[in-house]
Amino acid sequence: xxxxxxxxxxxxxxxxxxxxxxxxxxxxxxxxxxxxxxxxxxxxxxxxxxxxxxxxxxxxxxxxxxxxxxxxxxxxxxxxxxxxxxxxxxxxxxxxxxxxxxxxxxxxxxxxxxxxxxxxxxxxxxxxxxxxxxxxxxxxxxxxxxxxxxxxxxxxxxxxxxxxxxx
Numbered sequence: 001x002x003x004x005x006x007x008x009x010x011x012x013x014x015x016x017x018x019x020x021x022x023x024x025x026x027x028x029x030x031x032x033x034x035x036x037x038x039x040x041x042x043x044x045x046x047x048x049x050x051x052x053x054x055x056x057x058x059x060x061x062x063x064x065x066x067x068x069x070x071x072x073x074x075x076x077x078x079x080x081x082x083x084x085x086x087x088x089x090x091x092x093x094x095x096x097x098x099x100x101x102x103x104x105x106x107x108x109x110x111x112x113x114x115x116x117x118x119x120x121x122x123x124x125x126x127x128x129x130x131x132x133x134x135x136x137x138x139x140x141x142x143x144x145x146x147x148x149x150x151x152x153x154x155x156x157x158x159x160x161x162x163x164x165x166x167x
Contacts, residue, residue: 029078030082030091033079040061044057044058062153065135066135095132100127104117111164112165119164131153134149135150
């Protein structure tokens with residue numbers, strides 16, 4: 001907290017007026033980060049009106065998210081800190097559920113009747129939650145290895161979702 005106060009140019013007491021502890025500050029910063037990434041995902045899937053449109057919306061999304069996060073070292077540190085604090089990990093899972101809902105709403109019209117809503121919902125959640133896990137691992141690996149991990153995940157997710165949507 002001292003480093004944050006120093007970096008912001010405010011007394012540490014002022015910081016504690018707004019944030020009772022480090023977790024509260026991290027939760028706010030992480031929530032702001034999620035708001036930005038969620039908007040990116042929502043924008044991509046909002047106007048989907050065909051199966052091809054669904055695929056086009058998903059194309060390149062994992063790579064775009066990875067690049068956005070990797071390009072901001074502060075975000076990488078915030079995300080790592082949130083994952084290290086048990087009391088804050090739920091923030092990532094909650095976000096995966098929100099994004100899974102966006103993906104579900106976009107995909108549902110193109111799924112055959114043989115794919116029930118519960119299964120499609122699970123698939124959407126796994127795709128979104130695993131994207132977070134892969135992105136964290138890729139950030140730890142960094143460089144070309146990180147990029148390749150994200151690309152590999154994107155191919156796996158695309159293949160699996162296509163298979164599920166075929167029924």
